[in-house]
Amino acid sequence: MLACCPVDYALNDITPMRESKGLNWSGDLVADPSPWVRYTNDGIVFVDADKKTATDWAQLDILVPEVYCAACIGAIEANFKKLKSVKYARLNLTRKRLTIRWDEQLNSAKDMMVVLEWLGYHGQPFDRKSFDSNQSDKQLKHLLTALGVAGFAASNVMLFSVSVWAGADASTRVFFHWISALIALPALAFSGQTFFKSAFYALRAGRLNMDVPIALAVLLAVYVSVSETLSGGAHAYFDAAITLLFFLLAGRYLDMSMRQRARSAAEQLISMSATAATIILANGERQSIKLANINLGDKIFVAIGEKIPVDGQVIEGKSDIDRAFLTGESIPETTHIGETVHAGSINLTGSLTLKVTAIGQDTLLADIIRLMEEAERTDAKYVRLADRVAKLYAPAVHVLALVTLIGWLIYGLSFTPALFIATSVLIITCPCALGLAVPAVQVVASGILLRLGILLKDGIALEKLADVNMVIFDKTGTLTLGRPVLVNQAQISDQHIKQAASLAVNSKHPLSQAIVRTATERGLTFVTNDTITEEVGKGLKGLDDKGRVVLLGKQDYVAPEIKPTLNYNAEFYLSVAGQSPISFIFEDSLRPDAKLTIDKFRNAGLEVAILSGDRQLVVENIADQLQIDNWQANCSPQDKLNHVNGYQKLGKKVFVVGDGSNDAPALAAAYVSMSPGSATDISQLSADLIFQSQSLLSTYKVWQISKFSRGLIKQNIGLAIGYNMFAVPIAILGFATPFVAAIAMSTSSMIVTLNALRLRLKEKSL
Amino acid sequence: MSGLVFLIPIALLLGAIGLAGFLWTLRSGQYDDIEGASERILDTRFDEKPEQEGDSQEENK
Numbered sequence: 001m002l003a004c005c006p007v008d009y010a011l012n013d014i015t016p017m018r019e020s021k022g023l024n025w026s027g028d029l030v031a032d033p034s035p036w037v038r039y040t041n042d043g044i045v046f047v048d049a050d051k052k053t054a055t056d057w058a059q060l061d062i063l064v065p066e067v068y069c070a071a072c073i074g075a076i077e078a079n080f081k082k083l084k085s086v087k088y089a090r091l092n093l094t095r096k097r098l099t100i101r102w103d104e105q106l107n108s109a110k111d112m113m114v115v116l117e118w119l120g121y122h123g124q125p126f127d128r129k130s131f132d133s134n135q136s137d138k139q140l141k142h143l144l145t146a147l148g149v150a151g152f153a154a155s156n157v158m159l160f161s162v163s164v165w166a167g168a169d170a171s172t173r174v175f176f177h178w179i180s181a182l183i184a185l186p187a188l189a190f191s192g193q194t195f196f197k198s199a200f201y202a203l204r205a206g207r208l209n210m211d212v213p214i215a216l217a218v219l220l221a222v223y224v225s226v227s228e229t230l231s232g233g234a235h236a237y238f239d240a241a242i243t244l245l246f247f248l249l250a251g252r253y254l255d256m257s258m259r260q261r262a263r264s265a266a267e268q269l270i271s272m273s274a275t276a277a278t279i280i281l282a283n284g285e286r287q288s289i290k291l292a293n294i295n296l297g298d299k300i301f302v303a304i305g306e307k308i309p310v311d312g313q314v315i316e317g318k319s320d321i322d323r324a325f326l327t328g329e330s331i332p333e334t335t336h337i338g339e340t341v342h343a344g345s346i347n348l349t350g351s352l353t354l355k356v357t358a359i360g361q362d363t364l365l366a367d368i369i370r371l372m373e374e375a376e377r378t379d380a381k382y383v384r385l386a387d388r389v390a391k392l393y394a395p396a397v398h399v400l401a402l403v404t405l406i407g408w409l410i411y412g413l414s415f416t417p418a419l420f421i422a423t424s425v426l427i428i429t430c431p432c433a434l435g436l437a438v439p440a441v442q443v444v445a446s447g448i449l450l451r452l453g454i455l456l457k458d459g460i461a462l463e464k465l466a467d468v469n470m471v472i473f474d475k476t477g478t479l480t481l482g483r484p485v486l487v488n489q490a491q492i493s494d495q496h497i498k499q500a501a502s503l504a505v506n507s508k509h510p511l512s513q514a515i516v517r518t519a520t521e522r523g524l525t526f527v528t529n530d531t532i533t534e535e536v537g538k539g540l541k542g543l544d545d546k547g548r549v550v551l552l553g554k555q556d557y558v559a560p561e562i563k564p565t566l567n568y569n570a571e572f573y574l575s576v577a578g579q580s581p582i583s584f585i586f587e588d589s590l591r592p593d594a595k596l597t598i599d600k601f602r603n604a605g606l607e608v609a610i611l612s613g614d615r616q617l618v619v620e621n622i623a624d625q626l627q628i629d630n631w632q633a634n635c636s637p638q639d640k641l642n643h644v645n646g647y648q649k650l651g652k653k654v655f656v657v658g659d660g661s662n663d664a665p666a667l668a669a670a671y672v673s674m675s676p677g678s679a680t681d682i683s684q685l686s687a688d689l690i691f692q693s694q695s696l697l698s699t700y701k702v703w704q705i706s707k708f709s710r711g712l713i714k715q716n717i718g719l720a721i722g723y724n725m726f727a728v729p730i731a732i733l734g735f736a737t738p739f740v741a742a743i744a745m746s747t748s749s750m751i752v753t754l755n756a757l758r759l760r761l762k763e764k765s766l
Numbered sequence: 767m768s769g770l771v772f773l774i775p776i777a778l779l780l781g782a783i784g785l786a787g788f789l790w791t792l793r794s795g796q797y798d799d800i801e802g803a804s805e806r807i808l809d810t811r812f813d814e815k816p817e818q819e820g821d822s823q824e825e826n827k
Contacts, residue, residue, distance in 0.1 A: 070805040078811060093802030144792055152785040159777060179774065 058104040060112055062123040065096055072121075079119055083107065094261075098123065136260050143253045146191040150246040153187030154239065158742075161239040165739045177229040177236045184238040185222065191245050192218055194252065210390040210431055213397045214248060217241075217426040224420045235420070240427050240741045247749045248435045255439035258446050258459055277309040278302070280353065300354045302347045304508060311342050311363040312354030318536045319350035320509055324476050326364065326661055327613045331484065331570045331586070332510060334537035344661050349509050350536035365682075368637045368661050372686050375641055375669035382460055385710075386438040389717055393431060401425045404732050421734045427741050428731040429724055433748040437716030440756035445709040448763045453677075453692035454702055461688035465672045465703055466710035467653045471601050472644065472666070474658030475612035475622055478676065479594045479696070482659070484510055484570060484586035486518045494524055496582050500574045502526040503540040503552045511572050511586050512540070512552075539572070548577035555581075588618070590625060597696045598626045601703075607652070611640045613662050640666040657699050659683055674699055701766050708762050716752040723748040 067073070073091050076098060080089035085106035091098045100112055116123045160176040168176060192215070199215035202208060221237040228236050279289050280299040294300070294310060302308050304319075320332040323345045332348055335341055341354065343363040358364075405422035409415065446456050456462060473479050486492075501519035504512035505528050519526055532542030539553010551558045551574070558573040559581035573581040601608055610631035612619045619633035632643060640658075644666045647654050656663070656670035661682050667673035668686040675687035684690055691698040727744050730736050791797070 070808040073802065073805060074809050074811060091802065092799040093805055094799045141792060141797075144797065145789065148785060148788040148792070152781050152788075156778060156781045183778075 058109065059099065059101045060109050062098045062100070062113070062116065063096060064091070064098050064116070064121050064123045066121050067091060067093060067096055075119055076116070076121065080112075080115065083115070136256070140253070140256055140260060143194065143249060143256060146194065147246065147249040147253055149187050150191040150242055150249055153183050153191075154242045154246045157184050157239045157242055161236075161738065161742070164236075173234070174229070174232050177225075177238070180236060180238040181226060181229055184242050187242055188218060188222060188245065191242075191249060195245070195248070208391075208394045208398075210394055210435070213394050213426060214244070214430060214435075216398075217423070217430045218245065220419070220423040221427055224416075224423050227416065228420075235738050237423070237427060237738050237741070240738055240745065243742065243745060244427065244430055244432055247432045247745070251435040251439045254436075254443045255459075258439070258443050261446065261456075294356060294359050296356055296359060298356045300356055302352045302354060304347060304349065304351055306347050308341050308343055308345050308347055308352075308354070310354070310356050311340065311358035311365075312356045313340050314338065314352055315355050316353035317350050319352050320348045320537060322346040322348050322510070324482060324660060326368075329476070329614050331588075336537070349507065349534065365661060368664055369682055371637055371641055371665035372668040372682065375645075375665045382464055384438075384460060385463055385713060385717075386434070389434065390431070393434065397426065397429045397431075400429065400728065400732070407732075408734070421731070421736075424734075424736040424741065425728065425731040428727045428736055428744060430745075431720070432745050433720035433723065433752045434717065436749055437720050437752045437756075438713050440753050441709045441712045441716060441759065444756050444759045445705055448705060448759065449689075449702060451763075452698060452701060452766075454698055455690040455692070456688075457690070458688050461672050462706050463710060463713075464653075464688075465655065465706035468606065468655040468672060468703070470607040470609065470647060470652045471655045471657065471699070472609045472611055472647075472670070473598075474640075474656075474660060474663045475610055475614055475619055476588060477659040477678065478657055479610065479622060479626070480588040480590055482588065482678070484514045485589040486514050486584060487587045487589075488583070488585045489518060492582060492584065494522060496574055496576075497522060498524050498526045499544060499550055499576060500552050500572075500584065502528045502544070503532055503542050503550060506532050506542075507534050507540055511570070511584075514586055515552075515572070515584065544576065550577075551575045587621070590622065591694070591696045593695050593697045595626055597700050598628065600697075600700045604703075606655075609647075611635050611643055611658075611666065613637075613640075613660070635662075637662045637665050641669055644669050655699075655703070657696075658687075674702070704766065705759070705762070709759055712756060712759060716755055719751055719755065720748060723751075 064076070067076070073093060076091050077089050080086050080100060083102065085104075086100060086102040088101035089098065098116070102112065113123060157180045160180045164173050164176055195211045195214045195218070198209065198211040202212055218241050221241040225236040225238050225241070228234070277289060277294055278286050278301040279294065280286055280301050286301055299315070300310060300312060308321075314335055314337050316337065318337070319335055321335045321341055322332045323329055323342070326342055326344050335352070340357060341347075341352070343358075343365040401422045404425045405418050408418035408421055413421075442459055442462065445462055446459070449456055449462075476482050497515070497519050500515045501524065504515040505526070507513075527545065529542065529545075532540055534540050535553070535557070538557035539551060541549070541551050544550050553572060555562065555571065555573055558575045562581065570586045572584040572586070574584065575581040598608055608628055608630070610619060610623055610626075610628055612622075612631070612633055613635050614633060616633040619631055623629075623631040632639070635643070640663060644654055644656060648669070648671065653671040656666050656673040657675070658667055658673070659676050659678060663675075664683045664686045667675065667683055672689070673687045674689040674691060675684050677684075677690055677692040689702060691702070723744065727736070727740075730740065796803070
């Protein structure tokens, strides 16, 4: 659910924490608040403590993925600053990072996490140093500085160039050329570093990249311009050289800032997947430890609502286990003593004690991760459109300039003027518009995606998505909401719903919660009382207001004498004072726009299929509703992977949408993949795109945007090359003056940028 | 012609001031959180006076 500024997260839903360097960080689960902090309904009350003199401020960096708007910033920063101990609290919305500096004598790092949880945000502390983004931060800053310097130099040099073009001559022109040189040379030396370095490395490795013609053009332009200036000649290319760098740096900056945004999204996901577990020591004491320190045979305690951290055998307790993320099954299963539960499933209704049977690399979850990694390795390398063009373009440009030079030499021109003409060819053909053509479109596109609540983890995905011709959906949690809904409502009276709800409200079982939701939807008021008890794995029992015994739960608990309507667990019975039981049938309901999305894809000529780990009957029902013929049920993660690979071997380009851990290998193997924001960590990790909104239609929208931006990129490349077709003959024939170069370069760059902005118009029609 | 003696240095100086300003905004981290900046303007907390480091300490006294 896309909830801006969440405030009602259950406190038992707390993300375990990882150790953070330089802090006395216990790694404990947040269970009991510190003596300094107390929570009330009105806000946080901070118990006074004598302030000792702080020698140093402790600092904690926390990733908070759920912040979206000004109210989030306000809520978090203002509340942290209410704390006596906190000196500095700042939330970076772009990176979704919160930095807090505070006095450690007063509050511990744990307290800070408790406060954040209390405010309704999930956070994950991280070690600033362990993130490599600092490195790219510096690069980005350097690019921006270079861009600023190039912009300053370009505008000032242009001032003198315009004067020269306007007719300044003789000593004035020489004087202006000298000033231009004085401004342009240091600026070129500073701003051009990125290109010079990259060209140098490419040449040393024996390759040609787009930066080689750029560096060569700039260097040659400087050479001919300086020699023109020295000899008092008419043409200097200082303005062209520096403007060229300015446009190219702008393209480079846009490209890099987009990649960094994608990377920080991926980093967030990686850091969120760290977990801890509660171990039961020999003396019965419970202690929270890191997953890495758990051994086989250890006793582990799993509280209600927690994710099971390891594979283990149940030695105490009984509970309903939600295995949807592992298997795709929508209805939880009851686990008894002696049975094995797997890491990644969620413990719903009762606390469990497990004996660890598999850890780390041996768990079922780790098997899936291995499959996923393997699928990722074999995923064919995709060469970006821009790189493919550059591969052809760079050699062509060099050959053209060289041929021009040799041609003019043969024609009888001396070396310096011939070199001048060859240089003008290089400058005119310089991939200025080409360098802007792709990043400009991608930046506009990723901005639109962000507004739609779609995170792009990799810019390439947007390019690849335009190619897909088949869409495969997972069922549970993707086509469906992943939560059961009462389907035989019409047959159940308000009275019975009311009675069922007053029991069900005491349980965390998803079927019980579905009953409560139904009651609320019907606008019924129901009362509950303290006679109600839950028998884990069976159902609920209690007295109603007239003192009659009411039972709600599974058939064998409520009415062992009858035959169940369904042959699987998605059914509850209600029995009041021994009267004949009433059946409640549940189903995982479709997302409201699932049908629309499927139809749109189908009308666009894409093939649609379902791969699910759920039972035949359930999947068939969903496939019928959506009119999809191509579906598979009972798929293991390996099966899903095989199916996806099979389709791809047939030459299909598959777009996989899934949310469970069981989808992760298929997501990784797919040509492009997407996960909802509610998905498990590892499936989000392996997907290329993540949509935060409740709407499945995002999958179709992102495909449309991708198609349209692919079209724009092609148009832009076409425009850039087309402009060369006109300009190059002029340059080869020696008619290109610096004035012509400046006009041609600027107009082509402007045209591709404006063309990229057409994507915004498309956004409105979505 | 003699006007150039003044005009050129003035033009360069103005440009340099612009560049220095840009470099200052960059160094002081004003581009670190562009999305945040566009949201923060909606925040009424600092309408009276801008935020300063250590503000929370003073408020508590």
